[in-house]
Amino acid sequence: MSSTPIVLISGAARGLGLASAERLAALGWCVHGVHRDAAGRQGLVDRLGEDQVHQADLSETGAAEQVVNRVLARAGRLDGVVHAMGEFASAVPSETSRELVQDLWRSNMLSAVDFLDASRGALRASKGAAVFFGSAGLAGVRARQTTAAYIAAKTALLVWMKSAALEEAPHGVRVNMVSPGVIPHRDAASETSDPERLARIPSGRGGKPEEVAAAVSWLLSSDASHVIGQDLEVAGGWLL
Numbered sequence: 001m002s003s004t005p006i007v008l009i010s011g012a013a014r015g016l017g018l019a020s021a022e023r024l025a026a027l028g029w030c031v032h033g034v035h036r037d038a039a040g041r042q043g044l045v046d047r048l049g050e051d052q053v054h055q056a057d058l059s060e061t062g063a064a065e066q067v068v069n070r071v072l073a074r075a076g077r078l079d080g081v082v083h084a085m086g087e088f089a090s091a092v093p094s095e096t097s098r099e100l101v102q103d104l105w106r107s108n109m110l111s112a113v114d115f116l117d118a119s120r121g122a123l124r125a126s127k128g129a130a131v132f133f134g135s136a137g138l139a140g141v142r143a144r145q146t147t148a149a150y151i152a153a154k155t156a157l158l159v160w161m162k163s164a165a166l167e168e169a170p171h172g173v174r175v176n177m178v179s180p181g182v183i184p185h186r187d188a189a190s191e192t193s194d195p196e197r198l199a200r201i202p203s204g205r206g207g208k209p210e211e212v213a214a215a216v217s218w219l220l221s222s223d224a225s226h227v228i229g230q231d232l233e234v235a236g237g238w239l240l
């Protein structure tokens with residue numbers, strides 16, 4: 001890439017999206033970030049600059065396209081997208097409402113489809129890369145006590161990500177996924193700080209957002225130029 005590479009990150013105001021934004025900015029990427037709530041805006045503006053911060057509810061139809069068009073109008077190109085948003089909720093199947101299944105599907109699966117659809121043309125033009133967020137342990141389909149609806153959506157995303165990777169490879173676009181294990185941070189679900197859960201992680205600790213961000217930046221980099229359709233777990237051995 002001759003000019004400064006441009007990346008668009010969803011879920012950039014906090015957690016793993018924010019860590020990815022900070023790492024990529026430190027590596028010299030021009031980072032555009034999407035936030036949903038007003039509360040996250042100022043912190044993101046302070047880090048990225050007003051012109052590179054975009055407010056959107058990406059579960060709404062057409063929202064991703066609007067954001068990508070704004071980025072293209074300002075930056076003229078797009079070399080990478082990182083779709084870090086994805087709501088989490090916990091309930092046993094018998095207490096999981098149809099509405100919750102729909103919400104998790106929209107947040108984790110449909111928004112990812114929209115995000116790539118909106119950026120596909122620009123990524124093909126730049127021969128760029130996309131990174132989606134799964135969750136550790138998707139490969140071996142297994143029952144979940146309290147996360148069936150969330151994991152069902154993430155599993156669908158894994159199949160879709162691989163399929164999109166297959167379609168995009170001949171166009172020079174690499175599509176991959178990062179799947180965190182248990183990564184506590186200030187805004188993370190309370191389950192990520194549960195001492196019993198943390199004690200069951202083979203590495204003996206929860207992951208750090210920076211460790212997830214390192215995987216994201218590697219997948220976007222030319223060091224991963226022959227890595228396509230992979231689900232890279234950053235999980236300390238959780239759910240192996």
Ligand SMILES: NC(=O)c1ccc[n+]([C@@H]2O[C@H](COP(=O)([O-])OP(=O)(O)OC[C@H]3O[C@@H](n4cnc5c(N)ncnc54)[C@H](OP(=O)(O)O)[C@@H]3O)[C@@H](O)[C@H]2O)c1
Pocket residue numbers: 010011012013014015016017034035036037038040056057058059060083084085086087088107133134135136179180181182183184187188189192
């Ligand atoms: N942390 C973990 O242990 C863990 C484990 C496995 C998988 N993951 C996955 O990793 C990704 C990042 O996790 P995280 O812990 O950083 O999540 P998080 O703290 O819940 O942050 C999610 C971000 O997504 C944004 N977002 C949510 N819905 C949105 C919408 N409709 N439109 C636009 N933005 C929206 C939120 O924006 P606002 O702040 O503006 O609301 C927030 O910044 C997610 O896909 C999650 O499923 C995380």
